[in-house]
Amino acid sequence: MAETSHWTGSDKYLCDPALAQAFHMARSLGMPLLIEGEPGTGKTELPIHYAKDRGLDLEVYPVGSKSNVEQFVARFDHVKYLRDSQIEILNAQREEKGLASKLTTGNRNPELLKDYVVKGPAAIAYSKPNSVLLIDEIDKAPREFPNDLLYALSHRKFIMPESGEVIEVSEEDMPAIVITSNREQELPTAFKGRCIYHYIDFPDQEVMAKIIEKHHPRLDEKVVRVALDVFYHLRRLGLERAPTTREILNWLKYMGEIAPKEAVKKIEGLHGIGALIKTQGDMERVNRLIGADENFGGSRFN
Amino acid sequence: MFSSLPEKFRSHGLKADVRTLLLLRKAMQKGLVKTLGDIYNVLKGIIVKGPTDLGPFTKAYYEYFLQVPIQPGQTLQDAILRSETFAQWKTQFLDEADRDLNDEELVNTFLDQVHLTSYDIKEVVSGKEIWDKDNPDQEDKDAVDQEGQPAERVLDKMADYSELSLEELLERMEKVRQQQKTQHGGGSHWIGTGGISPYGHGGAAKNGIRVGGQGGGKMARKVMGDKNYFPIDRDALLNDNNIDAALASIKGVIEESAIEKLDVPETIKSGLKRGGLFIPEMSSEKNEELKVIVLIDNGGYSMAPYVRSVQNLFRKMKTRFAHDLEVYYFHNTIYNHVYTDERRTKSISIEKLLAHDKAYRVFFIGDAAMAPYELNSLSIESIKSLAHKFKKAVWLNPEPLKYWPHTYTIQVMKQLIPMFPLTPSGIERAVRAMNTKSIEG
Numbered sequence: 103m104a105e106t107s108h109w110t111g112s113d114k115y116l117c118d119p120a121l122a123q124a125f126h127m128a129r130s131l132g133m134p135l136l137i138e139g140e141p142g143t144g145k146t147e148l149p150i151h152y153a154k155d156r157g158l159d160l161e162v163y164p165v166g167s168k169s170n171v172e173q174f175v176a177r178f179d180h181v182k183y184l185r186d187s188q189i190e191i192l193n194a195q196r197e198e199k200g201l202a203s204k205l206t207t208g209n210r211n212p213e214l215l216k217d218y219v220v221k222g223p224a225a226i227a228y229s230k231p232n233s234v235l236l237i238d239e240i241d242k243a244p245r246e247f248p249n250d251l252l253y254a255l256s257h258r259k260f261i262m263p264e265s266g267e268v269i270e271v272s273e274e275d276m277p278a279i280v281i282t283s284n285r286e287q288e289l290p291t292a293f294k295g296r297c298i299y300h301y302i303d304f305p306d307q308e309v310m311a312k313i314i315e316k317h318h319p320r321l322d323e324k325v326v327r328v329a330l331d332v333f334y335h336l337r338r339l340g341l342e343r344a345p346t347t348r349e350i351l352n353w354l355k356y357m358g359e360i361a362p363k364e365a366v367k368k369i370e371g372l373h374g375i376g377a378l379i380k381t382q383g384d385m386e387r388v389n390r391l392i393g394a395d396e397n398f399g400g401s402r403f404n
Numbered sequence: 405m406f407s408s409l410p411e412k413f414r415s416h417g418l419k420a421d422v423r424t425l426l427l428l429r430k431a432m433q434k435g436l437v438k439t440l441g442d443i444y445n446v447l448k449g450i451i452v453k454g455p456t457d458l459g460p461f462t463k464a465y466y467e468y469f470l471q472v473p474i475q476p477g478q479t480l481q482d483a484i485l486r487s488e489t490f491a492q493w494k495t496q497f498l499d500e501a502d503r504d505l506n507d508e509e510l511v512n513t514f515l516d517q518v519h520l521t522s523y524d525i526k527e528v529v530s531g532k533e534i535w536d537k538d539n540p541d542q543e544d545k546d547a548v549d550q551e552g553q554p555a556e557r558v559l560d561k562m563a564d565y566s567e568l569s570l571e572e573l574l575e576r577m578e579k580v581r582q583q584q585k586t587q588h589g590g591g592s593h594w595i596g597t598g599g600i601s602p603y604g605h606g607g608a609a610k611n612g613i614r615v616g617g618q619g620g621g622k623m624a625r626k627v628m629g630d631k632n633y634f635p636i637d638r639d640a641l642l643n644d645n646n647i648d649a650a651l652a653s654i655k656g657v658i659e660e661s662a663i664e665k666l667d668v669p670e671t672i673k674s675g676l677k678r679g680g681l682f683i684p685e686m687s688s689e690k691n692e693e694l695k696v697i698v699l700i701d702n703g704g705y706s707m708a709p710y711v712r713s714v715q716n717l718f719r720k721m722k723t724r725f726a727h728d729l730e731v732y733y734f735h736n737t738i739y740n741h742v743y744t745d746e747r748r749t750k751s752i753s754i755e756k757l758l759a760h761d762k763a764y765r766v767f768f769i770g771d772a773a774m775a776p777y778e779l780n781s782l783s784i785e786s787i788k789s790l791a792h793k794f795k796k797a798v799w800l801n802p803e804p805l806k807y808w809p810h811t812y813t814i815q816v817m818k819q820l821i822p823m824f825p826l827t828p829s830g831i832e833r834a835v836r837a838m839n840t841k842s843i844e845g
Contacts, residue, residue, distance in 0.1 A: 108523060120623065123523050124449050130434045131427065138454070291419065291453070298449040301458065 106130045115144070115151035116313050124300040125152075125280075134237075134255060134279035136294065139302030142346025144313075145282040146238050152278070153234040160234045161223035161277075165243045171250040174237075176225045178264040183218045186210055215265035225260055231275035241283040248293040255279075255296045305347065307334055317351050322362035328369050329354055336378060339391060345378040353377040412468045416460040418451050441521035443469065444624075459634035462627050470518065480628040481511050490514060519624060641802055642713045642826050651720050653832035695728040695763055696721070697794070701770025702746060703735030710802045710826065714769050732757070736774040737783045737813075738790070754786050758793050765838055766790065766797035769826065772817040773803065779813050787820050795841045798834040802826040 108126045111117030117125075121137070125148065128135035137145045153160035163174055186207040193204050210217040227235035240248060254260050259270035271277070281297060283289065305313060307330055314326050329350065337344045356374055357365040368374070372388075379385050406425055413420035424447075431437055431446045444465055452461050466472040466483070472490070474483040484490045485507060494510060505513070627633045642650055667687040675682035698718050702711045715731070722729040732742040732752070741751040791797050799821045801814065808814050808823075817823065824834040 119523065120445075123445055123521065126523075127431065127436055127446060127449050130436055131430060285454075294453045295419070295423070299453050300449065301452070301455045 109152055109156070112151050112155040114316055115147055115155075116309070116316050117148065117151075118302065118305075118309070121148065121300055121302060124298055125278075128298040129278050131298065132258070132273040132276035134281050134297045136281045136283065136289075136297035136299050137302060138283045138285050138299070140304055140344075140346055141284055142348035143302040143304060144347060145302060146236065149234050149236040149278065149280040158232060158234050158278075159227075159230055160236065161227040162236045162238065163223040164238045165240050165247070167242055167244065169243045169247055171247065172222075172263070174222050174224045174247075174251075175254070175260045176219050176221045176262050178215075179218045179220050182210070183212065183215075186218075187212045216262065216267050219262045219265050219267065221262075224254065225262070225269050227277040227279075228258070228260060228269050228271045230277070231271065233277040235277045235279045237279065237281040239284060240281050241286040241289065245287075245290075248289055252292055252296065255293075304337075310347070310350070313347060314351065314354060318354055318358050321354060321358050322365070325357060325362050325365045325369065326354070328366050329357065332369060332372065333378065336388065339387065341379070341381075341384040341387060343380050343384060345380075349378045349380075409468060413451060413461070413464045416464040418457055418460055418464065419453065420451050424450055436522075438522040439520050440469065440517075441519040444519060445521055455633060458627050462624050462633075466624075474628065478628075480515075480625045481508070483628075484511050484514060515622075515624065640827060641804075642710065642717065642828070642831075646828050647713060647717050647720065649828040650717055650831050653828050654721060654835050695761065695765065696730070697757070697760065697764050697766045698729065698731045699738070699742060699766065699768045699770075700731065700733050701736060701768075701772075702733050703748070706771050706773060707802070710769070714826070718767075730760075734770070736770070736778050737772075737817075738786045739783050740786060754789070758789060760794075762793055762795070764794055764796075766794040767834075768797065768799040768821060769802075770799070771801055771803045772799065772814045772823070773811050774813050776812055779816055784816075784820070787817070791821050796838040797821055798838055799823040800826040800831065800834060 106126070106129050108122065109117070110119070110122045125135055137148065139145055150160065152158070163169075189205050189207055190212070196204065221229075223235060227233045258273065258276060259268055261268050310330060310333075311326060314321065314330075333345060333350045333353075353374060356377065357369060360368060375385075375388065379388055406428070410420040410422065410424055413424075427450050428437075428443075428446060431450075436446055437443055447465065448458075448461060452458055462480075463474045466474055466480075470487070470489050472483055472487040474480065490511075493514060497510070497513070498504075640646055665687060667685045670685040670687065671682060674685055696718070698714075700711060700714055701707050718729060718731060732744060733746060733748055734742050735748065738754065741753045742757060744750045744752060799817060801808070801823055802825075803811070803814065805825050808818070814823070822834070822837055824830040824837070
C-alpha cells in the first residue's frame with residue numbers, strides 16, 4: 103500500500119499548505135504531481151525532503167536536452183550481451199589449450215535477455231512500491247519526451263526493451279511521482295491532463311522568513327529582516343532575472359558567518375550582492391537605482 | 405451528476421470534459437472530498453493547467469457551485485456581497501450570530517466557510533468550549549491575538565459529507581445545485597445550516613470545528629484582482645494592456661514561419677570545393693530582414709481611440725525587431741497620395757510608395773467605414789495596385805467583427821485586401837496569412 107497520508111513538510115522544508123494538499127491528492131489518486139513556478143521556489147526540494155522525512159526510496163531523473171525514454175525507463179546493454187555470448191566460445195577454446203581458469207559472465211545468463219536490461223529510474227521506482235520518483239525540469243526535454251511517457255503514466259506499466267518483460271504497478275502501489283517544470287516550454291496538453299497540476303506562488307515576506315528560519319535557524323532576526331527588505335525591494339525593481347529563494351539563502355549563508363552587527367552593515371551596503379543579481383544588465387540597473395557601492399549607507403532600508 | 409460542469413468550465417476557456425468528472429468521482433471515492441472547499445481544491449488540481457487558468461477557474465467555480473457571478477473587473481468581495489447566495493447565507497448567519505459584523509467580516513466568514521477544506525479541520529470542538537471562549541475574558545484574548553500569531557479560526561459549522569455514501573453525496577450536491585439555480589428564496593444551502601451541515605443543525609453554535617492553516621479564501625480573493633492569474637483576452641481590441649500579447653503574436657509567427665530553403669549558390673560553391681560532390685545546403689529564412697510599411701487611417705472620430713495603441717504597437721515593434729519600419733497616414737481611403745505626418749500636411753505620392761521593395765509587409769489599419777462615394781474607382785485602383793505590388797499586405801480593422809457584414813465599404817475593401825480584426829489573435833492570423841504568401845509573381 104502506497105503512502106497516502108497527508109504530509110505537511112519537515113523541519114527542513116516548509117511546505118505551502120496548498121502544495122501539500124495537491125501532493126496528497128496526487129498520491130491518493132495515483133497520479134503524478136506536476137509543479138510549476140519560478141526558479142528557486144523549492145519545486146525539486148519537495149520530493150527529496152518528503153522521501154527523506156518518510157524514509158522512502160527516491161529515484162531522480164534530471165531531464166536534459168538529450169533525454170529520452172530509454173534512459174528514463176530502461177535500456178538493453180548490447181555490449182555486455184555480446185561479450186557474454188562470446189565467453190562460452192572463449193572458455194571452450196581455453197579448455198582446449200588446457201587452461202584451468204575460466205572467464206565468468208558474472209552470473210548473467212546469455213539465455214536470459216532480462217539479465218542485460220539496465221533499468222532506469224522509472225523502472226526501478228515502478229518495481230518498488232512506496233517509492234518516490236522525481237522527474238526534474240521536464241521542460242528541458244525534447245518535445246517527444248513527455249509524449250512518450252503518456253502510456254506509462256496512464257496505464258502504469260513499462261515494457262522492457264528486448265526482453266519484453268512488463269513492469270506493472272497497481273494504482274495502490276504507484277510511486278509518488280513529482281514532475282517539475284520552469285515553463286521554458288509549454289508541455290503537451292495530453293501530458294498535463296494526466297497530472298495533478300500545482301503552480302507555486304512566490305512566497306511573501308512572512309513565509310520567506312519562515313523558510314529562512316528552517317535553513318539557517320541560528321541567524322540573527324534583525325539580519326534576516328534587513329536582508330528580506332533588500333531582497334523584496336530588489337524583486338520590485340522589475341529586474342530581468344529577479345532574485346529567488348535559492349539566492350537569498352545563499353546570500354544569508356555567507357552573512358551567517360559574520361557577527362550580526364557587521365552583517366547588517368554589510369547587507370545594507372549590499373555586500374556580496376552578486377549572490378542575488380545574476381546578469382550584467384541587472385547589476386547596472388541596481389547600481390543606477392540604488393547605488394550598490396561603498397558610499398551607499400543603506401539609509402533607504404532603515 | 406454534475407453533467408453540466410464540463411460545459412460551464414469550458415465556457416470560461418478551461419479544459420474540462422468527461423474525464424474531469426471521472427477524476428472528481430475517483431477523488432470522492434478516495435475520501436478527498438468532504439467539504440465544499442475540498443471540491444475547489446480537487447477540481448483545481450484537475451482542471452487548472454497553468455497560472456493563467458487560476459483566475460477563470462475561480463470565477464467558474466463561484467458561478468457554478470455558489471451561483472456567484474463575477475463580472476470582469478469586479479472584486480470577489482463585491483461579487484459576493486451582491487449575490488443572492490450571500491444574502492441568504494447572511495440572513496441565516498446573522499440569526500445565529502449574537503453580534504453584528506460589518507461587510508468585510510461577513511465576507512471573510514463566508515469565504516472561510518466556502519474554502520474550508522478537510523485539511524484545515526484540526527478538531528471538532530464542543531459547544532462548551534466555544535461557550536467558554538465567549539466569556540468576558542475575551543477582551544484579553546483579543547489583545548494577545550493582535551500581537552502574536554493570527555487567531556485560530558473557529559467556525560461554527562461545516563458541511564461534513566463524510567458520513568454520507570458517495571451516491572448520497574452526489575445526489576445531494578446535484579439537488580442543491582439545481583435548487584439554487586431555480587429557487588425563489590429559502591430551501592437550499594451549500595454552506596451554512598440547512599440540509600448539509602450536521603453541525604449546528606437546528607441550534608445555534610452548539611458545536612463547531614476548529615480550523616488551522618491558511619484560508620483558501622485569501623487565495624481566491626487575491627486571484628480575482630491579479631492579472632497574473634487571468635489570461636489576456638486575445639479577442640479584445642488592441643489596447644495598452646494587451647499590446648505585448650499582440651507584439652508577441654507578430655514576433656512569434658515570424659519566427660515560426662522560418663522555413664528552410666535550398667540555397668542553390670551555396671550548394672554549388674561548397675560542392676565545387678568538395679570536388680564535385682554536391683550536398684544540398686539549406687539556409688533558413690529566419691535572417692530575412694523584416695521590412696514593414698504601416699498605413700494608418702487617423703482621420704475622423706471613428707479611428708481616434710485606436711491610433712495611439714496602434715502607434716505604440718508598431719513603435720515597440722520597431723525597437724524590438726523590425727528596424728525598417730515606415731508609417732504613413734491616410735483618411736478613410738487612399739487616393740493618389742499618403743501622408744508622412746500625423747496631421748496630414750506633407751504627402752508622398754502613391755507611385756513613390758509603390759517604388760518600395762516588394763519584400764515590404766504592408767499593414768493597413770483602419771475601420772474602412774466611409775461614405776460609399778468615397779470609395780471611387782481612383783481609390784480602388786490605388787489600393788489594388790498596392791495589393792498587387794505588395795503581396796504581403798493585410799488590413800487590420802478595429803471595428804467589431806459582427807458589424808463587418810453591415811458595412812458596404814468594409815465588404816468592398818475585404819475583397820481587395822485580406823482583412824482581420826485588430827486584436828492579438830487577429831494580428832496573429834494576419835501575420836500567418838502574410839507568411840503563406842510568396843513575394844514572387
